[in-house]
Amino acid sequence: MATRSEPKAWVKKLGGVELTLVCLALLMALVLACTLAQVKLGTELAMNAVMRTFIIWWRPEGWSFSLPVFPGGGLVGGVMLANLLARLSYLERSRRKAGIWLVHAGLVVLFAGEFASALLQVESHMPIEEGQTRDYAESFRLMELAAVDAGDPAFDDARLIPESRLKKAKELRDASLPFTLKVHAYHDNAELTMRRPGDPPSPATAGMGTNLVFRPVAPVTVDDQANTAVALVEPVAPDDRSYGVFLLSNALGAPQGFLHEGRPWRLSLRPRRYYLPFSLTLKDFRHDLYPGTDIPKNFSSLVRLKDPASGEDRDVLIYMNTPLRHGGLTFYQASFGKEDTLSVLQVVRNPGWTLPYLACALTALGLLWHFGVMLGRAVKESRA
Amino acid sequence: MPARNGKIPLVKAALPLFLILLASCREEPIVRVKSPKETPVAAAAGTAPAAVRGPRWKTPKGWKERGADGMRAATLLPPGGGVEVTVIALPGDVGGELANVNRWRGQIGLPPLEEAGLAEARQTLRSRLGDVSLYEFTGGGTVKTRLAAGVLRLGDTTWFFKLMGPDAPASAARPAFIELLKGLHGDAL
Numbered sequence: 001m002a003t004r005s006e007p008k009a010w011v012k013k014l015g016g017v018e019l020t021l022v023c024l025a026l027l028m029a030l031v032l033a034c035t036l037a038q039v040k041l042g043t044e045l046a047m048n049a050v051m052r053t054f055i056i057w058w059r060p061e062g063w064s065f066s067l068p069v070f071p072g073g074g075l076v077g078g079v080m081l082a083n084l085l086a087r088l089s090y091l092e093r094s095r096r097k098a099g100i101w102l103v104h105a106g107l108v109v110l111f112a113g114e115f116a117s118a119l120l121q122v123e124s125h126m127p128i129e130e131g132q133t134r135d136y137a138e139s140f141r142l143m144e145l146a147a148v149d150a151g152d153p154a155f156d157d158a159r160l161i162p163e164s165r166l167k168k169a170k171e172l173r174d175a176s177l178p179f180t181l182k183v184h185a186y187h188d189n190a191e192l193t194m195r196r197p198g199d200p201p202s203p204a205t206a207g208m209g210t211n212l213v214f215r216p217v218a219p220v221t222v223d224d225q226a227n228t229a230v231a232l233v234e235p236v237a238p239d240d241r242s243y244g245v246f247l248l249s250n251a252l253g254a255p256q257g258f259l260h261e262g263r264p265w266r267l268s269l270r271p272r273r274y275y276l277p278f279s280l281t282l283k284d285f286r287h288d289l290y291p292g293t294d295i296p297k298n299f300s301s302l303v304r305l306k307d308p309a310s311g312e313d314r315d316v317l318i319y320m321n322t323p324l325r326h327g328g329l330t331f332y333q334a335s336f337g338k339e340d341t342l343s344v345l346q347v348v349r350n351p352g353w354t355l356p357y358l359a360c361a362l363t364a365l366g367l368l369w370h371f372g373v374m375l376g377r378a379v380k381e382s383r384a
Numbered sequence: 385m386p387a388r389n390g391k392i393p394l395v396k397a398a399l400p401l402f403l404i405l406l407a408s409c410r411e412e413p414i415v416r417v418k419s420p421k422e423t424p425v426a427a428a429a430g431t432a433p434a435a436v437r438g439p440r441w442k443t444p445k446g447w448k449e450r451g452a453d454g455m456r457a458a459t460l461l462p463p464g465g466g467v468e469v470t471v472i473a474l475p476g477d478v479g480g481e482l483a484n485v486n487r488w489r490g491q492i493g494l495p496p497l498e499e500a501g502l503a504e505a506r507q508t509l510r511s512r513l514g515d516v517s518l519y520e521f522t523g524g525g526t527v528k529t530r531l532a533a534g535v536l537r538l539g540d541t542t543w544f545f546k547l548m549g550p551d552a553p554a555s556a557a558r559p560a561f562i563e564l565l566k567g568l569h570g571d572a573l
Contacts, residue, residue: 135419153465155418162412174414206490208455211479237493241524244490254455258491262466262527262550275417 007090015086023080030073042222044123044140052118054078074118081111099370106363113355121350124274125334128282128303130341135279137329137347139272141221143229143250146270147177151263162272166231179260184232184245188219192228192251202247203232207256207267209247231269235260274347278307278327283315285343287336299333301343318345438473438543439513439536439568444560460564462557467549469561473541484535485519488546492523492531511568513538518565522551530554534565 013019030050037046050056051073057066071079088104091097124137142163149157159176163186166172172181184203192214195202204210214230228251235243235258243258248269255266281304288298300319305312305326316324324331330353334346443449443460450459460469478484485505486496497505507518516534523529528551536543547554547561 156421158417160415164412176416206487241493243493259529259548261525262529
């Protein structure tokens with residue numbers, strides 16, 4: 001057995017079981033709060049507000065600032081991680097305690113995995129119709145302004161401007177853009193209607209937006225509702241010629257255009273796209289029912305995966321609990337529509353996805369080891 | 385500087401955290417992506433979509449035609465690239481003639497016209513379905529842009545045929561476009 005000096009008092013306190021119990025109680029309260037918050041906020045926002053934050057903030061009605069009201073999941077998880085590491089620093093290093101070491105190490109990996117997910121995981125989705133090929137996934141909430149040079153008959157040359165830039169900037173200039181984009185307004189959510197006689201003039205002076213009016217409303221966050229984002233954008237040539245103010249919205253299907261230096265440009269506001277270095281073609285979507293009922297038995301998507309980089313060209317069947325993992329992404333069967341001709345795949349990029357599996361393996365191994373040690377001791381004692 | 389007493393100086397310990405915070409505050413970049421055009425749903429050439437009863441036309445020799453796509457009833461592509469003709473049908477007068485003309489002028493960076501200037505800008509072509517109002521404008525810039533738009537009112541629907549592109553190829557495609565407008569006809573023909 002390795003001899004170790006007595007740990008300092010604060011280390012002992014930090015690694016104490018009392019702190020573990022306090023953290024576990026706080027985590028239970030957070031899980032309950034997060035579950036209740038999902039009703040009003042939706043899954044993603046509730047997770048961000050309660051679990052993936054260090055402090056839970058609350059803004060009383062009419063106040064201009066928020067108050068810290070409770071430790072968030074990040075803080076409780078961080079303290080628990082420190083608690084585990086402090087405990088490990090003075091835990092006896094011996095074969096007898098190796099199982100306990102492994103269990104603690106498994107928990108440390110589990111917490112590290114959750115921090116990695118919170119920081120690095122990106123979730124999106126890919127709605128894809130039968131016969132359609134897609135090489136991008138779309139964000140659930142984030143938008144982007146696409147300014148596309150559509151002059152090439154075979155390719156679209158797009159400049160993608162993230163929502164965060166539209167919200168901050170009054171003027172967008174970039175080396176890749178041959179004109180300036182003036183951003184007159186950006187709203188996360190709005191009610192869009194056709195302009196009726198007597199309505200004030202539309203703020204748009206070009207494109208289909210001249211016949212539309214909008215009213216900003218509070219953004220929605222619950223899972224089954226979508227925001228109608230609106231942007232008022234004015235392309236201006238370097239010689240100060242304006243192409244008019246365009247009203248762009250993800251609710252307007254077709255892009256709107258103008259001609260700059262003889263090339264057609266298309267503007268659209270759309271869900272943010274995450275382009276992939278490979279493509280999926282939906283060959284068949286199946287929605288099987290139990291005979292004589294409307295109860296779903298199985299949802300599955302038969303897709304053709306084509307990856308020019310790896311040379312892969314194969315069929316893959318994606319169904320419940322059997323996702324496709326490729327290129328650091330995981331594609332889950334998530335939803336469907338259009339009379340079973342449209343499949344929606346949830347796309348998750350999580351560099352830390354293996355950590356929970358490693359954590360479970362370490363913990364299971366540790367428990368087995370410790371059980372073996374205890375069993376051996378019990379057998380020995382019974383013989384003595 | 386080596387750490388004293390084996391302890392890491394606070395500044396050094398905080399450096400990675402500072403760098404992470406700095407990286408997270410950075411503005412998201414504008415990204416450039418080149419991707420193959422998405423293929424629209426195919427439709428029969430020389431006709432508007434089945435849901436909209438409208439004019440028929442003869443696609444000029446050497447031109448390609450793509451079917452309905454979003455708001456467009458058809459897209460015609462003259463040879464050589466860079467120029468396209470769009471066909472759009474909308475209910476009513478879509479805000480009036482002046483508003484539409486000024487919308488097109490805005491698309492090529494020209495200032496709006498006053499009501500008085502509208503008649504001067506208008507040419508009239510005869511087709512078998514009635515008069516087609518034709519407007520032609522050339523925009524500024526290093527490469528001049530040409531726009532020619534034909535407007536045909538059929539019942540409660542207004543049909544817009546619009547040719548746009550760089551001046552040289554658009555001017556080359558213009559005669560065939562004018563012939564297309566003059567040759568507009570109905571189902572009976």
